[in-house]
Amino acid sequence: MGWKLIKAARAIGSFILEGRSLRTGGHGKVKGSKVRQILVTGGAGFIGSHLVDRLLWRGDRVTILDNFNEFYDPSVKWDNIQTHVQHPKFHMERGDIRNIYDMESVFSKNEFDVVVHLAAMAGVRPSLKDPAFYIDVNVLGTQRVLDQIAKCRHKPLLVFGSSSSVYGARPDEMFSETDSIDRPLSPYAASKAASEAIAFAAHHTTGLQVVALRFFTVFGPRQRPDLAIHKFCDLIYNGKPIEVYGDGTSKRDYTFIKDIVAGVEKATDLKEPGFEIINLGRSEPVVLSYVIECLENALGKKAIIEYKPPQVGDVPNTFANIDKARKLLNYAPSTSIKSGIDEFVQWYLARKAKQKAAERV
Ligand SMILES: NC(=O)c1ccc[n+]([C@@H]2O[C@H](COP(=O)([O-])OP(=O)(O)OC[C@H]3O[C@@H](n4cnc5c(N)ncnc54)[C@H](O)[C@@H]3O)[C@@H](O)[C@H]2O)c1
Numbered sequence: 001m002g003w004k005l006i007k008a009a010r011a012i013g014s015f016i017l018e019g020r021s022l023r024t025g026g027h028g029k030v031k032g033s034k035v036r037q038i039l040v041t042g043g044a045g046f047i048g049s050h051l052v053d054r055l056l057w058r059g060d061r062v063t064i065l066d067n068f069n070e071f072y073d074p075s076v077k078w079d080n081i082q083t084h085v086q087h088p089k090f091h092m093e094r095g096d097i098r099n100i101y102d103m104e105s106v107f108s109k110n111e112f113d114v115v116v117h118l119a120a121m122a123g124v125r126p127s128l129k130d131p132a133f134y135i136d137v138n139v140l141g142t143q144r145v146l147d148q149i150a151k152c153r154h155k156p157l158l159v160f161g162s163s164s165s166v167y168g169a170r171p172d173e174m175f176s177e178t179d180s181i182d183r184p185l186s187p188y189a190a191s192k193a194a195s196e197a198i199a200f201a202a203h204h205t206t207g208l209q210v211v212a213l214r215f216f217t218v219f220g221p222r223q224r225p226d227l228a229i230h231k232f233c234d235l236i237y238n239g240k241p242i243e244v245y246g247d248g249t250s251k252r253d254y255t256f257i258k259d260i261v262a263g264v265e266k267a268t269d270l271k272e273p274g275f276e277i278i279n280l281g282r283s284e285p286v287v288l289s290y291v292i293e294c295l296e297n298a299l300g301k302k303a304i305i306e307y308k309p310p311q312v313g314d315v316p317n318t319f320a321n322i323d324k325a326r327k328l329l330n331y332a333p334s335t336s337i338k339s340g341i342d343e344f345v346q347w348y349l350a351r352k353a354k355q356k357a358a359e360r361v
Helices: 002-011 046-058 074-080 100-109 124-129 131-151 187-206 228-237 257-268 288-299 323-329 337-360
Strands: 037-041 061-066 090-094 114-117 157-163 210-215 241-245 275-280 304-308
Touching: 037 046, 046 061, 046 074, 046 257, 061 100, 090 100, 100 131, 114 131, 114 257, 124 131, 124 187, 131 157, 131 187, 157 187, 157 257, 187 210, 187 275, 210 257, 228 241, 228 288, 228 337, 241 288, 257 275, 257 323, 275 323, 288 337
Parallel strands: 037 061, 037 114, 061 090, 114 157, 157 210, 210 275, 241 304
Antiparallel strands: none
16 A cells, blocks of 8 residues: 555655755766765755755765555655655665665675665654664664675675664763763663664674764754654644644754765765764754744744643753864754744645645646
């Protein structure tokens, strides 16, 4: 049934709007440089599809492996890659990172220079409902990726999408890569910490080169519908109440997708990094009530807020120390929460308008 839905969504693919591309025009390939072969697992998702935009613009050959699961509407993912599928340097494999045959099929056809591993079951709260599934996809799945890389004649660099959630509940101060991560508060957070650990083991035993990037609450066009900014936007737009867990003073280091993608791209360029863990955040946490205010202003509508007790698994604050990212990746996040939310809301409203137009036909 899922596949039928997906096919239908593809057939009428234009009814859901394409997210605003991060492309700035022109072609990014450096003259004379070798065309890189890059695998992006989870390449149809929110972060993955933006990264693919960037890599194709740069001139890389990109393969994605994605199982288009139903964590959220898969037609959104097809829409994310709508422009990619026509690109001559883009190739898509539909498969599961846990499935050895799917993985062997992808790796037997290509000699990758870089593997960016983003495929995962994302989300803290949903992980509480099915911990074993989260561990299966995120940890076993990562091990399958590591196993394939270990077999390669020329081992590609692995860039892994980890998460700020590994830091657990912390005082209101900056999180540094050297901090202990032995108290994750959710199965999702534990799965990311475990994935970093098995990646280190692979580095130690096989010499695999690894960069684990800890993303801090990523937002922007195409954001997953389960994440707060997207969810709240939808509810405010539809005049429905939003549930705020706690008193609205929880703080997050929201990071705009364009800044995250710039950091991931720079990580793919690292030569012989060994094993590095690097925070990618904005390093300017804001309180939830400010995010709601920005959404209200961008939408021109007031939110109806229902306060609820804090949720198990949620951390009270996140705050990235990005000194290492600045140093190793020349990373310089530049998008404020306000302008990022404005851009997100423009994308959201354009998508709504297109959906409504399609419904009228
Ligand atoms: N979005 C954030 O704020 C955030 C923060 C920290 C870390 N991350 C991590 O970044 C990565 C990307 O997150 P996202 O927000 O783009 O999520 P997403 O759900 O939009 O993207 C993940 C993609 O992986 C695919 N996938 C899931 N299980 C798979 C499997 N078994 N085999 C193949 N493909 C599979 C999904 O279909 C999806 O397209 C994830 O690893 C996530 O844990 C995201």
